[in-house]
Amino acid sequence: MAAVLHTGHGDIHLALRPDETPYTVDNFVGLSTGSRTWTDPVTGATGEGGFYDGTVFHRRVPGFVVQGGDRLGTGHGSAGYRIPDEIHPDRGFERPFQLAMANLGTDSTGSQFFITLASAPHLNGQYTIFGEVTDDRSKDVVGAIASAPTVVRLDRVTILAT
Known part of the structure; x- marks a missing residue:
């Protein structure tokens, strides 16, 4: 399964890992497509x-x-619920460009996700890694977003069955 994040700086192609993190991928796909019920953090x-x-x-x-996935744009918003962690014992942040769910502690994942740009083994065991950036052009886009001087929007997410 794959996803494409469409941004103002270009597209980011992601390989998702539903075999290792089925609930997390299902949650991400459901939020991306609107098939999962969520609560608007602004209006309730x-x-x-x-x-x-x-x-x-x-x-x-x-x-x-x-990091993205917060409709408030502050890092404090969510989709109105939490899901459990799915930390795979064979996945870590030794390589850059890992896609993972942000959290506030154990089993507090919801909608926010992040993509690493460098090796970050100090994050191992704390976050569900559910995918990775797949190509060099996409990696360049992630780097451009990180260093952008102004706000960068995520226009939409396309989910691709593979």
Whole structure:
């Protein structure tokens, strides 16, 4: 399974790992397509459409990470629920460009995700890695987002069955 993050800086192609992290991938796909029920953190109403559409990468640290998935754009918003971690024993952050769910501690993942830009083994065992960036052009886009001087939007996410 694959996903494409469509941004103002270009597309980011991702390989997802439903075999290793089925609930996390299902959650990401459901939020991306609007098939999973979510709560708008601004209005408190049930959201419509893709949760990630029009959000921003609210955390951008060159050489380390880009983070998105918060409709508030502050790092404090969620989809109104939490899911359990699915930390795979054979996956770590020894390589860059890993896609993982952000959290506030054990079993507190919801909608926020991040992509690493460098090796970050100090994150091992703390976050569900559910995919990775697949090609050099996409890696360049992630790097450009991290160093962008202005806000970068995630226009939409396309899910591709493989």
